[in-house]
Amino acid sequence: MISASLHTYLALSGLLFVIGFFGVLLRRNTLVVFMGLELMLVASTLALVAFSRYNGTPDGNIFVFFILTVAAAEVAVGLAIIVALFRQRHTVQVDQLNSLKH
Amino acid sequence: MGQILFTLFAFLTVIAAVGVVLNKNAVNAAMCFLLSLVGVAGLFVQLDAYLLAFVLLLVYAGAVVALFLFIIMLLDTQGGSPRRYSPVTIGASVAALALMLTGLGALLTRDRLVAPAIGSADGVGAALKPYAYQLFTTYLLPVQVMGFLLLVAMLGVIVLSRRLTNGEDSQ
Numbered sequence: 001m002i003s004a005s006l007h008t009y010l011a012l013s014g015l016l017f018v019i020g021f022f023g024v025l026l027r028r029n030t031l032v033v034f035m036g037l038e039l040m041l042v043a044s045t046l047a048l049v050a051f052s053r054y055n056g057t058p059d060g061n062i063f064v065f066f067i068l069t070v071a072a073a074e075v076a077v078g079l080a081i082i083v084a085l086f087r088q089r090h091t092v093q094v095d096q097l098n099s100l101k102h
Numbered sequence: 103m104g105q106i107l108f109t110l111f112a113f114l115t116v117i118a119a120v121g122v123v124l125n126k127n128a129v130n131a132a133m134c135f136l137l138s139l140v141g142v143a144g145l146f147v148q149l150d151a152y153l154l155a156f157v158l159l160l161v162y163a164g165a166v167v168a169l170f171l172f173i174i175m176l177l178d179t180q181g182g183s184p185r186r187y188s189p190v191t192i193g194a195s196v197a198a199l200a201l202m203l204t205g206l207g208a209l210l211t212r213d214r215l216v217a218p219a220i221g222s223a224d225g226v227g228a229a230l231k232p233y234a235y236q237l238f239t240t241y242l243l244p245v246q247v248m249g250f251l252l253l254v255a256m257l258g259v260i261v262l263s264r265r266l267t268n269g270e271d272s273q
């Protein structure tokens with residue numbers, strides 16, 4: 001049973017995306033930055049599912065299935081990179097990982 | 103009833119997402135992320151995407167958050183320097199906030215986006231048979247590519263997590 005308008009879902013999705021974006025922008029811990037990235041992906045899937053439901057076609061749902069697959073692979077690779085980085089540099093704070101900057 | 107559930111899940115999602123951003127402790131942030139995902143899964147159920155809600159809980163809440171918690175446990179990530187934001191960060195924050203407010207205002211005040219009327223028909227995500235039929239006919243090539251991508255990601259993770267012992271690799 002559908003209970004909210006498409007506008008509401010899109011506004012919610014945009015809000016969630018912006019919250020994730022601020023997580024990426026403002027946090028110093030690489031793991032939390034990564035969580036903000038995942039939040040942005042989930043927000044985009046919410047918009048896709050809402051569009052798919054209101055349009056009456058299953059394509060949006062299928063795209064979300066693919067997005068979830070790619071996100072799972074991305075998380076595995078990203079966390080492996082973070083662990084490798086921690087082994088080399090013994091920190092995951094982004095302001096201390098600046099050897100390419102200077 | 104549906105309206106109450108929608109409001110509940112929407113608030114759960116947004117408040118938990120804010121908790122991810124604001125929590126000092128990475129473990130608490132991961133737990134807030136889990137709550138936010140549960141809220142999104144509830145919204146998926148409201149949109150008749152039962153399979154996707156199940157997959158989201160299984161893959162994200164089950165696997166991804168557990169992986170995050172393992173890595174947080176493995177690495178000692180507490181502490182860190184006090185926050186100092188560069189002018190670029192502050193500018194980007196202000197620009198993002200302005201863009202979001204403009205977008206939300208345009209979305210909610212003007213009625214440019216006309217949603218087609220929902221009939222009494224069931225949601226397309228509710229029936230699994232047409233979903234799977236589409237997945238394995240129209241979208242067969244992306245499914246194969248996804249399988250290959252998962253294989254590549256698995257090999258990449260194995261290579262990345264190998265302990266580097268020889269000299270030319272370890273630098």
